[in-house]
Amino acid sequence: MRQAPAAEEGGRDWQPWAILAVLALALVAIVWLTHPGERPLAKRTAESGLPLTSEQKSVDFQAADLSFEVLADSERLNGRAVLSFLVKAPIRKLQFDLDPELPISRIDVDGGKLDRPGWENDGGLVTVRLPEPKRAGDRLTLAITYGGRPHVAKHAPWDGGFVWAHTKDGRPWVATAVEGEGCDLFWPCFDNSRVEVGTVTQHIVVPKGLSAPSNGRLLGVDQLADGRTRWNWRASHPNNYAVAIDVAPFRLAQHIHLSRFGNRFPIQYWYLPGEDRQAAALLAEMERTVDFFEATIGPYPFGDEKVGVVETPHLGMEHQTINAYGNAYKAAPEGYDWLFDHEFSHEWFGNQLTNADWDDMWLHEGFATYMQPLTLEWLRGRMAYDAAMFKERQQIANTHPIVSGLHQTESYVSDPQRGPGTDIYYKASWMLHTLRGLIGDDAFWRATRRLVYGRPDPRPGNFQPRFASTDEFVALASQESHRDLRWFFDVYLRQARLPRLVVGRIGTALTLQWRTPGGLPFPMPVEVRVDGRTEVVPMSSGHGALTLPNAFSLVTVDPDSKILRQSDAIDRFRADPASKIPYGPS
Numbered sequence: 001m002r003q004a005p006a007a008e009e010g011g012r013d014w015q016p017w018a019i020l021a022v023l024a025l026a027l028v029a030i031v032w033l034t035h036p037g038e039r040p041l042a043k044r045t046a047e048s049g050l051p052l053t054s055e056q057k058s059v060d061f062q063a064a065d066l067s068f069e070v071l072a073d074s075e076r077l078n079g080r081a082v083l084s085f086l087v088k089a090p091i092r093k094l095q096f097d098l099d100p101e102l103p104i105s106r107i108d109v110d111g112g113k114l115d116r117p118g119w120e121n122d123g124g125l126v127t128v129r130l131p132e133p134k135r136a137g138d139r140l141t142l143a144i145t146y147g148g149r150p151h152v153a154k155h156a157p158w159d160g161g162f163v164w165a166h167t168k169d170g171r172p173w174v175a176t177a178v179e180g181e182g183c184d185l186f187w188p189c190f191d192n193s194r195v196e197v198g199t200v201t202q203h204i205v206v207p208k209g210l211s212a213p214s215n216g217r218l219l220g221v222d223q224l225a226d227g228r229t230r231w232n233w234r235a236s237h238p239n240n241y242a243v244a245i246d247v248a249p250f251r252l253a254q255h256i257h258l259s260r261f262g263n264r265f266p267i268q269y270w271y272l273p274g275e276d277r278q279a280a281a282l283l284a285e286m287e288r289t290v291d292f293f294e295a296t297i298g299p300y301p302f303g304d305e306k307v308g309v310v311e312t313p314h315l316g317m318e319h320q321t322i323n324a325y326g327n328a329y330k331a332a333p334e335g336y337d338w339l340f341d342h343e344f345s346h347e348w349f350g351n352q353l354t355n356a357d358w359d360d361m362w363l364h365e366g367f368a369t370y371m372q373p374l375t376l377e378w379l380r381g382r383m384a385y386d387a388a389m390f391k392e393r394q395q396i397a398n399t400h401p402i403v404s405g406l407h408q409t410e411s412y413v414s415d416p417q418r419g420p421g422t423d424i425y426y427k428a429s430w431m432l433h434t435l436r437g438l439i440g441d442d443a444f445w446r447a448t449r450r451l452v453y454g455r456p457d458p459r460p461g462n463f464q465p466r467f468a469s470t471d472e473f474v475a476l477a478s479q480e481s482h483r484d485l486r487w488f489f490d491v492y493l494r495q496a497r498l499p500r501l502v503v504g505r506i507g508t509a510l511t512l513q514w515r516t517p518g519g520l521p522f523p524m525p526v527e528v529r530v531d532g533r534t535e536v537v538p539m540s541s542g543h544g545a546l547t548l549p550n551a552f553s554l555v556t557v558d559p560d561s562k563i564l565r566q567s568d569a570i571d572r573f574r575a576d577p578a579s580k581i582p583y584g585p586s
C-alpha cells in the first residue's frame, strides 16, 4: 500500500533483484495463506449466530451423538454425527451448518442411506432433502459421516479451530476452541447460541496412551483391538461452542466436593505429566473457588456431571464442565489464577445462563470479568479488589455501545472496529461495580441470581440452563431495587461515551452536574468527602450543590470510586503512545 507514493516521489526504477524479492515474498505469502488448515473459512462458517433458517426453526434439536476419530499424526478428523430432532412444523428438507472443508461422504435419514444428490453443502450450509415430508410431531434422525482436515486455529482462542500441539516429550496435545466461529468447525450443528442440544454424547477415539476428557459425565472408556481407546462422555444442554475435544497423555487430579448446598460432585483437573505439584495447587484453588462462587451466586450449575478443567496449549475457554486452562500456573502478585477464575465463572455466566443473542454477550463476559475482583476481595481484602478494578478501568475504550439493540453475530461484538470489543469485559464489569454501589449487595445479588437461574431460590435439581437478555436483567435489577433503573443501563450500555461529572467550586460553593451523551437523564447520587466527612449529593435532576465549611476545605468527589465516569487522566493516559495499558483477562 505504500508503493504508489514512493513511485510518485522518486520515480525510481525497480531493479530485477527487487522484483524477484517481491515475487518470492508473494510466493511465501500464498503458501502461508493456502497451507492446509490455515485457509480462510467459508463466509458462513466463519460466522456464529446467523439467523436460523425456517426449517431449523421447525425442529427441536434433541440429541447429538458424536463419534470422532482424532488422527493426531496426520492432523485429521473423521466424524459420524447422529442428530435427533422432534419436528414442530411440516418440512421437506432440513439444514445444518458444517465447514465445507470437511466433506460429507454419507447421510442416512431415519436409518436409510440417502442417494448422493440428496444433500449439498453450499458454503457451509448443508441442505438435506428428506425422502418423505415430515409433519409436526414426527421424529427425524440424520446420521452424517464426514471427515478431513479441520480448520486450524492460528491464535486460539481469539480465532477458532483445532490446535495441534505437542507435549515436551513430543506426544500429541490437541485442543479445540471455536467460540467465535462456532460448532460447525468440527461437527454438524445449528451454529446459533440460541440452540442448545438437549443431550450431547461424544465417543472420542484417540491414539494409544492418550486420554480424551470432555464435556459432562464419563460413560466409560473402551479399549480397541488396535491399542487405541474410545472415550465416551454425555452432557446435558451444553452451549454449541462449548462442545470440546482435548487429547493428550493427561493425568487426572480429582477431589469429591461436598457442596454447601448438600450435593457432592467430582472436581477434576486433567493435566500434562510432570506437573503433579502445580496440579495439586490448582485443584485446591478450584475447590475454594467453587465454594466462593456457590456462596456468592448460587449452586454450581452442573453438579450432576462434574467440575472439569483441562490443560490446553491455548490460553482458555469456557467449555462446559471441561474448561480450557492454558495459563501455565503463572505466578501473580494477587495470589490467584485469573484465567482459571475467569473461565470457571462462565459455568454460571455463559453456560448456565446463555445470552439470548450475541448482542447480550456482556452478560457472559462482564459478569465473568467482575467475578475476578470479587474473588480477590474475598481472598485478599479491599486492596486487591480496588487494584483489579483500577487495572480494568484503564482498558475501557468507549468507542461503541455495549448493546446495540439489534441482532448481532459473535464476530461483530468482538470486533472493536465495528462493535464493543473488550468493553463487554471491562466496561461491563465496571458498570456492575457501579450498579452494586447504587442498589446495594442484597438487591444486586438477588437480581443476578434470578438472571442466572430464573428463580430466586436455586437448589440443586430445581433449575435448568436458560437464556437471558439485557432487557431481562434491566427489569430484574429494577424489581429487586424497587426503582426504575432504565436510565442507568441506557447510559452505560446503549451509549458509547461515559457520563461526565462536571465539578465547579467558587469559594464555599461546590456544584456538581452530570453530562451524558444526548443529554440523557442520569440521576446518579454522588458521594463527596469534605474535610474527612462523606456526604451524599442526591443529583435527582442530574445536578446538585454543597456549601463547604470554608474556602480551604479539602474535597474528594466519589472518594471510594463507586461510579464509572469519564476521566480526563485516563483519557490522556490511553491516548499517549508511551502509555502501557495493563494486559488483563479476556
Ligand SMILES: [Zn+2]
Residues within 6 Å of the ligand: 342, 343, 346, 364, 365, 368, 586
Ligand atoms: Zn470470558
